[in-house]
Amino acid sequence: MASLAHDIERVDLNLAGGKQDQYAATFGGLNFMEFYGDRVIVNPLRIKQETKAEIEASLVLYFTGVSRESANIIKEQSANVVKGEGDSLAALHRVKEEAVRMKEAVLKADFNAFAASMRDAWESKKRMAKNISNPMIDELYRVAVNAGAKGGKVSGAGGGGFMMFFVDPVDRPHLMRTLRANTELNGSVLNCTFTDLGAQSWRKSK
Secondary structure, rough: HHHHHHHHHHOOOOOOOOOOOHHHHHHOOOEEEEEEOEEEEEOOOOOOOOHHHHHHHHEEEOEEEEEEEEHHHHHHHHHHHHOOOOHHHHHHHHHHHHHHHHHHHHHHHOHHHHHHHHHHHHHHHHOOOOOOOOOOHHHHHHHHHOEEEEEEOOOOOOOOOEEEEEOOOOOHHHOOOOOOOOOOOOOOOOOOOOOOOOOOOOOOOO
């Protein structure tokens, strides 16, 4: 299913991007994914229920209210890498390293390391292309940090869409109220929950 979804987007429709979204949606759960050309390895992370609950209680999703053409941002990232732009390529490697660091933080239930990895990954991601962040996103991040967020990042390609913040569960209500009350921000706050079931399909009975 994940491979089919990838082929429709990347081959048939020729939209720029990777494979992680299709595999994350198909498998569900908390996974560490490895990509080797046409081969994908999905490693489910075996964590305690209380660790999963703590992470879930520490996350806040915020829809910026801005939709963006992610393929255009991804094309810019790819072009920077192909041209060998040092800062962009180094940032890409750093984001990859942060995936390993975050996996270790999750397995050890080290939430300070989790937040630090999220912060560092976001700083690296912004260096991959100029349109990943913008004044609106920077202001949203500033407001969230001032309200207690320990880290945050844009989900997906950037430029808009969703942002995710990591906050102490005790400070989570305050962060959510602050984001909702800020009239200069036009987005909306949402809860974040994990699902162990990914996309499901079935054949209609006759």
